[in-house]
Structure formats: structure tokens, C-alpha cells
Amino acid sequence: MGYGVTIVFYLIIGVGIAIALWVSDETGRSKDKIFERLTAPFFWPIYIPVLLANRSTIPVIDGKITRPSVVDGMSQLIGQVESELETAFGSLEGWAENVFVNERNRISELKVAWYQQADRIRELDQLLEVAAKEAVPSNTEPDTTLAAKPADQSEIPATENQSRIAICEQTRRENLAKLKTVRNQMYDNLMSTLAWVRELVTMIHLAKYTGAPASRAEELVRQIASAVEGLATVAERE
Amino acid sequence: MNSHVLESLRKTFDQPETAIESNAEWVVFDEETSASSTQANVNPIEQVRSGPLALLELILKNPVQLDRLIRRPEYQVELVPRLLAISLIGFTFFGVAMSLVLSAATVWPHLFPIEAVLEGKQVTPLRFETLEASSLVTPWLNGNAFKLIAAYAIGLIAATGICLPSLYFYGLLSGVRMSMMDVVIHALKSKAVAAVTLVGILPIYAAFGLAIAIFPLPAVPRNSVLLLGLILPFIAGLSGTYSLYRGLSTLTDTMAADRRLDRECFLQRLVLSWSGVFSAVSPVLIFTLWQRLQG
Numbered sequence: 001m002g003y004g005v006t007i008v009f010y011l012i013i014g015v016g017i018a019i020a021l022w023v024s025d026e027t028g029r030s031k032d033k034i035f036e037r038l039t040a041p042f043f044w045p046i047y048i049p050v051l052l053a054n055r056s057t058i059p060v061i062d063g064k065i066t067r068p069s070v071v072d073g074m075s076q077l078i079g080q081v082e083s084e085l086e087t088a089f090g091s092l093e094g095w096a097e098n099v100f101v102n103e104r105n106r107i108s109e110l111k112v113a114w115y116q117q118a119d120r121i122r123e124l125d126q127l128l129e130v131a132a133k134e135a136v137p138s139n140t141e142p143d144t145t146l147a148a149k150p151a152d153q154s155e156i157p158a159t160e161n162q163s164r165i166a167i168c169e170q171t172r173r174e175n176l177a178k179l180k181t182v183r184n185q186m187y188d189n190l191m192s193t194l195a196w197v198r199e200l201v202t203m204i205h206l207a208k209y210t211g212a213p214a215s216r217a218e219e220l221v222r223q224i225a226s227a228v229e230g231l232a233t234v235a236e237r238e
Numbered sequence: 239m240n241s242h243v244l245e246s247l248r249k250t251f252d253q254p255e256t257a258i259e260s261n262a263e264w265v266v267f268d269e270e271t272s273a274s275s276t277q278a279n280v281n282p283i284e285q286v287r288s289g290p291l292a293l294l295e296l297i298l299k300n301p302v303q304l305d306r307l308i309r310r311p312e313y314q315v316e317l318v319p320r321l322l323a324i325s326l327i328g329f330t331f332f333g334v335a336m337s338l339v340l341s342a343a344t345v346w347p348h349l350f351p352i353e354a355v356l357e358g359k360q361v362t363p364l365r366f367e368t369l370e371a372s373s374l375v376t377p378w379l380n381g382n383a384f385k386l387i388a389a390y391a392i393g394l395i396a397a398t399g400i401c402l403p404s405l406y407f408y409g410l411l412s413g414v415r416m417s418m419m420d421v422v423i424h425a426l427k428s429k430a431v432a433a434v435t436l437v438g439i440l441p442i443y444a445a446f447g448l449a450i451a452i453f454p455l456p457a458v459p460r461n462s463v464l465l466l467g468l469i470l471p472f473i474a475g476l477s478g479t480y481s482l483y484r485g486l487s488t489l490t491d492t493m494a495a496d497r498r499l500d501r502e503c504f505l506q507r508l509v510l511s512w513s514g515v516f517s518a519v520s521p522v523l524i525f526t527l528w529q530r531l532q533g
Binding site: 003033035036039042043045046047048049050052053104 | 311314315318319322323326392395396398399400402417418419421422426530
């Protein structure tokens with residue numbers, strides 16, 4: 001392959017990368033991106049990691065965006081805590097930012113864990129809602145059609161059938177109650193984790209503005225990061 | 239969540255005065271501390287966004303802050319084109335200055351294909367030829383100046399692109415935990431630092447260039463000064479290499495503490511090796527580009 005052909009292929013790939021950068025741009029700041037698009041055909045090897053880099057701050061796990069499409073109290077609270085965390089980590093600049101850099105993976109995992117926990121709670125809520133609607137009333141009258149059935153099909157006495165149904169219904173209700181307890185535990189756990197992180201965030205600010213050493217920030221950030229382990233433990237137990 | 243840890247942390251803040259007394263590390267709160275805290279609170283990326291010269295200022299005045307900034311994944315995508323722009327502008331400045339020096343000295347380098355040198359048809363790959371009846375604008379009119387600028391600006395950056403995978407593997411070898419994006423941003427930062435240094439030392443070289451133009455020197459010292467000019471980006475590149483080493487050294491905090499000491503030394507050697515690879519690749523690339531553009 002000659003020099004000219006190589007250049008043509010190089011530029012074709014470069015134009016492809018420039019188009020991909022254009023298409024994948026989610027910031028909407030087209031003015032800032034003109035330089036990027038103009039230089040991409042010539043310096044595309046530099047832009048490939050940019051293209052592959054996660055361009056949003058939405059937590060992603062296994063390539064799937066975990067931020068919920070549903071906006072409810074839980075997602076709003078998680079969003080608020082996330083924003084407080086960002087502010088706190090931003091305030092570590094020039095003081096103890098290396099701590100955040102070291103713990104950033106665990107912090108990202110924590111954010112993902114919150115959204116996953118919220119999703120599971122929502123799933124359980126839906127499940128319990130459907131179950132409540134489909135619940136058979138306990139004072140259901142015995143089915144009169146049983147008496148009209150031929151003798152070989154109604155060998156089991158009607159009373160025994162009723163008691164069996166009643167037992168199943170009772171067990172079902174107990175299982176739903178357990179499910180509700182699990183849901184409440186998960187919810188309480190999520191809320192307490194969020195509250196714990198919010199308290200630690202205020203401690204970071206307090207430590208910074210009272211002239212505390214960077215080691216204090218390290219301790220606080222590690223405690224925040226360790227919250228992910230707490231969530232994981234609870235999830236395993238449940 | 240560890241409740242007793244939280245409780246102990248709470249107590250620390252409940253009794254700040256006793257905590258200050260008991261902990262020697264705590265800094266006494268005064269106006270100076272408050273001022274520095276407020277200053278630190280200004281987001282560096284906001285500073286960078288405030289104007290095109292802000293990142294340049296950061297490179298010159300606060301390289302440590304720059305090293306911290308490029309480690310933040312949320313800023314990396316935004317910083318790549320900015321660092322690339324600084325590098326390109328710096329190398330273009332160099333190309334313009336070098337073209338002016340060459341045209342003022344009424345000489346222009348003629349490049350021969352490497353094959354011709356290897357076959358023994360030419361002794362050297364480059365020869366300075368005196369331009370007869372030439373003025374300052376001649377190289378700009380016949381396009382030679384633009385070829386020089388393009389060869390240096392594109393060649394130096396493209397060589398970085400070629401050497402990126404090796405830097406990534408060197409980083410992995412030394413045990414530093416970094417992504418391809420980290421590698422790109424560190425390499426571009428070192429290039430931007432080299433470009434800024436190059437622009438910084440250009441006026442000193444311009445003095446030599448002016449001396450060649452004013453005083454009629456014999457061919458050997460004249461050509462030596464001109465050759466020095468052509469290798470100036472590599473001399474300035476030493477500051478870029480140091481910047482790369484300093485930036486990568488900050489990544490050693492991702493290693494286990496017991497391995498850090500040994501690995502830091504290894505990392506230093508690997509950065510030097512990478513600089514060696516880059517120093518071999520970039521002149522070849524610049525030469526090839528320039529020679530091909532000359533035709």
C-alpha cells in the first residue's frame with residue numbers, strides 16, 4: 001500500500017471518528033466542539049478514548065444505565081444526596097482530592113447500589129400492589145357448583161377443600177406480609193444509608209472549614225465509600 | 239455502616255475545641271486558612287472554562303493543580319481538545335518562527351528520501367541550500383513555510399498518537415491503575431507543556447537566528463545554529479517528559495503502599511523508556527511528512 005493510499009484510509013477513518021464524535025455529543029455545546037470535529041480527522045487516535053469514554057455522569061453497571069426513568073420520592077432523594085456528595089467532593093480540591101480519586105470506584109458503586117436498591121423496592125411495591133388487588137376475600141362462600149359435579153370428581157369432601165384453600169390463602173398472606181417486611185427493611189436501609197451519607201457530607205464541610213487535616217477528610221470519604229458494603233451486606237442477608 | 243465509627247466522628251465535631259487541643263495535626267483556624275479554603279473552593283474546571291488562556295496559566299503557574307485536574311474523569315473529555323489546541327498552537331508558533339529564521343538567513347533545508355541515504359546516493363538526509371534572490375516572503379509564497387509548519391505540528395502530535403499504546407502497556411507493567419483515557423490525557427498534557435516551553439525558549443533562539451541573518455557566518459556554524467533550531471522541539475520536550483513523569487507518579491497512590499516504593503522507581507524507568515521511544519518515532523515521522531510534502 002502506497003503513501004497516498006495510506007493517507008486516504010487514515011483520513012476516511014478520521015472522518016468516521018469525527019462524525020461519531022458529532023453524533024455522540026450530548027452536551028449541546030456545539031461551539032466548543034468545532035475544534036474537536038475539525039481536528040478529529042487528523043488526530044483520531046487521540047479521540048478514540050474520548051469517544052469510548054462515558055460521556056455522562058449517569059451511573060452505569062454492565063453497560064446498562066441504572067438511573068430510573070421513574071421520578072418518585074426515592075429517586076429525588078438519591079439525586080439530592082448525589083448532588084450533595086458532588087459538592088462535598090468538589091470542596092476537597094486543594095485539600096484532600098486524592099482521597100476522592102482513590103475511592104471514586106467505590107463511590108460510583110455506591111451510587112449504582114442506591115439506584116438498584118430503589119429499583120428493587122419499586123419492584124416489590126408493584127408486586128405487593130398487584131397481590132393486594134388479586135387477593136381472594138377470606139369470607140368467600142363455598143362454590144355451589146362443586147355439589148353439582150359427578151360423584152367421582154367430588155371424592156374430596158367440600159369442607160376439606162375449603163380448609164386447604166384457607167391454609168393456602170393464609171400462607172400466601174403470611175408470605176406477602178414477609179415480603180412487605182423485606183420491602184420495609186430495604187427501604188429503611190436505603191433511607192438510613194442516605195441519611196448516613198448526608199451526615200458525613202456535612203462533616204466533610206465542617207472539617208474543611210474548621211481547618212481539619214486532610215487525614216480527617218480521608219476518614220470521612222472512606223466511611224462514605226464503606227456504605228456500599230453495608231448495602232451489599234443487607235442485600236445478601238435479604 | 240459502622241455505628242460506633244459514626245458516633246466517634248460525631249463526638250469529634252461536638253467538641254471541636256477539645257479535638258483541636260488533642261490533635262496536633264489540626265490547623266488553628268484563622269483568616270489565612272479561611273482565605274485559602276475559599277480559594278481552594280473555586281472549581282478549577284470553571285477557571286479553565288473562563289477563557290482560552292486559563293489552562294495555559296494553569297500549565298505555567300500551577301502544574302500540581304493541573305495534575306489533579308486531569309485525574310478527574312468528568313473533566314477529561316473536555317480537557318483533551320483544549321490541551322491539543324495548546325500543543326498545536328505552540329508547535330505552529332515554532333514553525334512560523336523557524337520559517338522566519340530560515341528565510342532571514344536565506345537558506346532552506348532540502349530533505350532527501352531515507353532510501354537515497356541508505357543506498358549511498360546521498361551522504362546526509364538533510365542539506366541547507368542557499369536561496370538565491372530570495373526575500374522573507376518567498377518561502378510563504380512557494381508554500382515551503384507551510385510544509386515545515388504542517389510537518390512539525392502534525393508530526394509531533396501524530397507521534398504521540400502512535401506511542402500511546404506503548405505508554406498504556408508501560409503503565410500497566412509498572413502497576414499503575416489507569417485507563418486509556420488517562421494515558422491520552424497525560425500524554426497530551428506533556429505535549430502541551432512541551433509546546434508552552436518551546437514557545438518560551440523561542441525568543442532566545444530568535445536572538446541566535448537574528449545573529450545568523452545579520453552577521454555573515456561560515457556555513458558550518460550557520461548550519462549548526464539552524465540544526466539546533468530544528469531540534470528545538472525535542473529539547474523543549476524534556477520539560478514535557480518531566481511533566482509526564484510527575485503526572486504518572488501521582489497515579490502511584492492507586493498501588494498498595496508496600497509496593498509503591500519499588501514501583502515508583504520502575505515507573506520512572508518506564509517513562510524514560512517511553513520518552514526514548516517517542517524521541518525515536520517523532521523525528522522519523524516529522525522527517526517523512528516534511529520530505530513527502532516537499533515532493
